[in-house]
Amino acid sequence: MSTTKKTLQQIWQDITPYRLLFFIGTLFPVIAVLAQDIFAPLVVSKAFSKLQIAYTTGASLKDFNFMPYVISFLILMIVGLIVWRIQGFVVWKLEIKLQLNQIIKIFNHLQLQGVKFHADNFGGALVSQTNKYVGAIERLIDELVWSIIPGITAFIAALVILIVVSYKFAIILLLVIAVYVAIMTWRIKIQFPLNRIEAEKETARTAALADAVTNAGNIRAFGREKHELKRFTGVARNAYKAYNNLAMMALKNDSLSHTMTNGLRFIAFAFGIIAIVKFNADAGVLYLVLAYATSLVDRLWEFTRVIRNINRSLGDASQMTEILQLENEIQDPKEPVEPAIRRGSIEFKNVSFKHSGASKTLFENLNLRIKQGEKIGLVGPSGGGKTTLTSLLMRFNDVNSGEIMIDGQNIAHLKQVDLRDHISYVPQEPLLFHRSIKENIGYGQLDSDDQAIEGVAKMAHAHEFVKSLPQGYDTLVGERGVKLSGGQRQRVTIARAMLKNAPILVLDEATSALDSESEVLIQDALWKLMEKCTTIIIAHRLSTIQKMDRIIVLDKGQIAEEGSHNELLRKNGIYAKLWAHQSGGFLES
Numbered sequence: 001m002s003t004t005k006k007t008l009q010q011i012w013q014d015i016t017p018y019r020l021l022f023f024i025g026t027l028f029p030v031i032a033v034l035a036q037d038i039f040a041p042l043v044v045s046k047a048f049s050k051l052q053i054a055y056t057t058g059a060s061l062k063d064f065n066f067m068p069y070v071i072s073f074l075i076l077m078i079v080g081l082i083v084w085r086i087q088g089f090v091v092w093k094l095e096i097k098l099q100l101n102q103i104i105k106i107f108n109h110l111q112l113q114g115v116k117f118h119a120d121n122f123g124g125a126l127v128s129q130t131n132k133y134v135g136a137i138e139r140l141i142d143e144l145v146w147s148i149i150p151g152i153t154a155f156i157a158a159l160v161i162l163i164v165v166s167y168k169f170a171i172i173l174l175l176v177i178a179v180y181v182a183i184m185t186w187r188i189k190i191q192f193p194l195n196r197i198e199a200e201k202e203t204a205r206t207a208a209l210a211d212a213v214t215n216a217g218n219i220r221a222f223g224r225e226k227h228e229l230k231r232f233t234g235v236a237r238n239a240y241k242a243y244n245n246l247a248m249m250a251l252k253n254d255s256l257s258h259t260m261t262n263g264l265r266f267i268a269f270a271f272g273i274i275a276i277v278k279f280n281a282d283a284g285v286l287y288l289v290l291a292y293a294t295s296l297v298d299r300l301w302e303f304t305r306v307i308r309n310i311n312r313s314l315g316d317a318s319q320m321t322e323i324l325q326l327e328n329e330i331q332d333p334k335e336p337v338e339p340a341i342r343r344g345s346i347e348f349k350n351v352s353f354k355h356s357g358a359s360k361t362l363f364e365n366l367n368l369r370i371k372q373g374e375k376i377g378l379v380g381p382s383g384g385g386k387t388t389l390t391s392l393l394m395r396f397n398d399v400n401s402g403e404i405m406i407d408g409q410n411i412a413h414l415k416q417v418d419l420r421d422h423i424s425y426v427p428q429e430p431l432l433f434h435r436s437i438k439e440n441i442g443y444g445q446l447d448s449d450d451q452a453i454e455g456v457a458k459m460a461h462a463h464e465f466v467k468s469l470p471q472g473y474d475t476l477v478g479e480r481g482v483k484l485s486g487g488q489r490q491r492v493t494i495a496r497a498m499l500k501n502a503p504i505l506v507l508d509e510a511t512s513a514l515d516s517e518s519e520v521l522i523q524d525a526l527w528k529l530m531e532k533c534t535t536i537i538i539a540h541r542l543s544t545i546q547k548m549d550r551i552i553v554l555d556k557g558q559i560a561e562e563g564s565h566n567e568l569l570r571k572n573g574i575y576a577k578l579w580a581h582q583s584g585g586f587l588e589s
Contacts (some may be wrong), residue, residue: 001261004314007321011137014098014105021094025145028087033150036080036530038157041291043072049284091145095138102137106130106320114329115396116356124210128203133320134269136313143313147306151299158292165285169271173293176267179302180260187253195315201242203319208235215275250308260403261297269585330395336415341407341422343372344503344534346393348476351402362557363389365402375535377545379575380554389554390506393536396424406504424497428508430489432481437466438473440481440492444499452499459528460495462488498529505530509544542579551575 015022047069110126155177162170170287212219212228219228269290348368354361362385370376378386391397393404412417429522432440441453441462453473457463465488469475481489497505507526511579525549539545546565553561553568553575561573568575 003318003321006325007314007317010321010324011140014102014137015094016108017101018094018097021097022092025087025091025094025141026149028083028464029145030153032080032083032087033153034157035076035083037150037154037341038161038292040073040076040080040290041295042161043069043076045284045288047284048287049282071215080335087145091141095141098137098141099134102134103130106324109324112328113326116329117326122207122210123161124213125203125207127210128206129320129323132199132203132316136317139309139313140317143306143309147299147302151302151306154292154295154299158296160291162289166289169289172267172271173264173296173337176264177296177300180257180264181303183260184253184257184303184307187256188463191246191249191253191308192248192311192315194242194249195311196318198239198242198246199312199315199318203240205235205239208232240398249467253308257303261300264293264297264300267293308571330398330416332415333413336418337409337413339414339418339422340409341503342421343407345372345407346370346504346534346536347394347403347405348389349403349405351392351404352398352400353388355388355397360553361400363399364557366557366559368552368559370534370536373532373534375530375547375549376537377548377551378538379538379540379542379545379551379578380560381574381578383556384554385557386554387508390425390508390536390538394420394425394506422502423504423506424500424502425506426490426493426497426508428538430481430486430493431490432477432484432492434476434479436471436474436476437462437469437492439479441473441499444496445501448499453495456498457492459498460491462491462495464492487540494526501532503533505533505535508534509538509540 047066050066050069110130159170159174162173206355209232212232219225271289346368347370348366350359351363351366353363353366378389380386388397392399393411395411400413406419406422433443438450438453441457442448444456445452450473454463457466457473466473466475475483477483477489478490481492486494497507537545537548545551548565550562551565551568552559553573555574561568561571561575563571569579
């Protein structure tokens, strides 16, 4: 199925809840056009015919009653005016409701996409595609109700009446318009790929801009301003070239359209003069022919603009349409079970997993048991599977075979939100919302009061720096928490995990961004938190996990070693070598 067809189907699905508004919005233009553009000129032509009779017979105009024509014309104008105003209000309401639902639907669809999707797409590009999609749908509806339906109505009604009053001109008009539409349709088909290319290049430009703005600190730190300017200039020039190609094609189409519509005006005028001079045609018929021809020519002149806008709108909507067709990478079960996670015991049973696109399987029949309340450290060389193991536990990825059990429940049988509601997660890179510190900490438990938030902040040793800020807990942290230092951001994320108080805690080197003094302060708080839950710590800084109940050494997807810190040192294996190679508490690269 083509992207255009998918887009139109998607629009119709979105409109379905508002069928009444859509029906009124598409019916009223028909009524208004018939009143003002078809019947009003017909009334005027009848009046002109009477005037012609009066002048040709020499009769007095007092013998003719023109008042019914005046009243009819006035009524038709008033009807058209009222109907257009109602139609405008209805379409306005339809588009506002539609935009609201679409933006919410897209937001929900994007946030439900998996880790791989967001890793493969720029955030700025997704924002751009969302705005383009919503704007495109609004333009498509506008063109439908303000141009397409009125144009079709005027053409059909005028043609029917002209067939009755002057079938010869109706045939000529029909043939000329058919040729015009055929030529312009062919030209627009050539233009359509340029619309899509222009939309794609514009999205790429937005993505490049967002990427550079997000990484402004890195650019300055490396002194790469000239490099980034050159890089962005290249992307911007590509967008310019695409727009220029589109504009040149549009100008050619406009020129061709203008030439043909002016030709149609000339044909209508010339036919009218010939009809009167040679065939003694009725003046009213001449007026009607010229009025209808002029109206249709004006709408034909809009034809290229309408098609151009439709093409551009479909091009703008195409990328988000494709995204909306994507299935979520990780699917909830059709009949999920209620979570029964209380203690937090974990078991990996014959788990096999291979990353998408990878040539080798990472885990092959992996088996691992973690008892309730046990504190586990995961260490090993880069690429050994530490982060992947926790990703599988949280269903950021799904196993290819085998089972992951929590308290005897297969996590694949749970809703993802129910599973993750029972796991507190602190990532290595502490990401925060551009909201207040209170909101960021409170994200762990949305109904928490200020006292609870302040309490966990004190446990995480965040309270000390928060209270020194001018606005305290109401301080906005900036995009991704940029206003805070790395250690401060990490303490906020730890406080958030403390507030959640889930039976399972996953820490991805949660103290990596802390200086030595802050690390000492927070270790005690972490141990207090870990006392109540099963804990898995991914550690690159081995000093973090010396007191773990058990340390698991992962190497190439296999459990190479396991035991306590001292036991592993005595084995003089991988762990002992990692420990020996550390410098200042960090692993050497």
